[in-house]
Amino acid sequence: FEYLTDTEILPIYQELSDDNNQQTINYAEDKLKSQKEQENIIHFRNSLIPYKQATEQALSAGLGEGYTDNIETCIVYWDKQVNYDIGIPIKGDSMEPEFHYGQTALIKYQSSPDYDGQVCAVDNVSMGNDFIKCVTVEEDGLLLQSLNIEEDQNGERKFPDIKLYWDDNPRIVGKVVAAFTPIEIDFLFKNLEL
Numbered sequence: 001f002e003y004l005t006d007t008e009i010l011p012i013y014q015e016l017s018d019d020n021n022q023q024t025i026n027y028a029e030d031k032l033k034s035q036k037e038q039e040n041i042i043h044f045r046n047s048l049i050p051y052k053q054a055t056e057q058a059l060s061a062g063l064g065e066g067y068t069d070n071i072e073t074c075i076v077y078w079d080k081q082v083n084y085d086i087g088i089p090i091k092g093d094s095m096e097p098e099f100h101y102g103q104t105a106l107i108k109y110q111s112s113p114d115y116d117g118q119v120c121a122v123d124n125v126s127m128g129n130d131f132i133k134c135v136t137v138e139e140d141g142l143l144l145q146s147l148n149i150e151e152d153q154n155g156e157r158k159f160p161d162i163k164l165y166w167d168d169n170p171r172i173v174g175k176v177v178a179a180f181t182p183i184e185i186d187f188l189f190k191n192l193e194l
Contacts, residue, residue: 048077048183053087053104076104076182084177085109088121088130094146094159095119095132099179105132109174112137117145121173124164132176133162141165142172 016024052073076087084106093101099119107121116136122144123130133144146159164170 048079049081050075050077051084051087051104051106051182053089053182078104078180078183080178080180082106082178083108085174088132090132090179094148096148098147099132099176100181103179103181105176106178106180107174108177111172113172113175119147119176121176122164123171123173124168125171126168130173131162135172141168142170 013021013024053076055072055074073086086107086109087104088107090099090103090105091101099105105121113120113135117134119132120135121130121132122135122142131144133146136143136145142164144162144164146157146161148159150158152158
């Protein structure tokens with residue numbers, strides 16, 4: 001490409017009518033704004049961190065999501081760096097307002113919570129479902145509690161406590177170290193093509 005220098009473009013600009021001068025300025029300002037937006041998108045995209053998320057499993061923030069041994073993964077993106085072992089999508093709203101449907105929960109593997117009430121991923125092996133809940137280890141099993149304290153029309157908790165007895169072979173997968181809504185990288189690529 002050949003670029004016009006200041007000494008080449010100025011005489012052309014000076015020969016334009018006042019109306020065309022203003023249109024030229026408006027056009028150049030629009031182009032500069034668009035260029036800066038694309039540079040910001042490229043910078044943002046380059047700062048995204050990929051996270052491995054299980055594709056066939058989900059943590060139920062509700063009554064329990066189906067369990068599978070399938071460990072196929074996909075990549076999702078976030079703009080913060082967190083030390084984790086696996087990402088798992090959240091389904092349900094029992095852990096609102098802190099954890100939301102559609103977010104990815106980042107799990108750090110460990111077999112017991114650090115303290116009673118810690119938010120963990122729990123696998124109920126015998127029943128074949130997984131949960132994200134506040135976990136308390138008790139003598140006869142695990143007590144799973146929701147953060148969402150909404151009540152139904154009868155005044156009962158919408159998400160009552162769940163007790164998983166040791167006979168059912170429950171397993172703490174790990175603690176939830178973060179949760180985020182994945183950034184749609186395809187959206188960023190589409191904006192770059194405009």
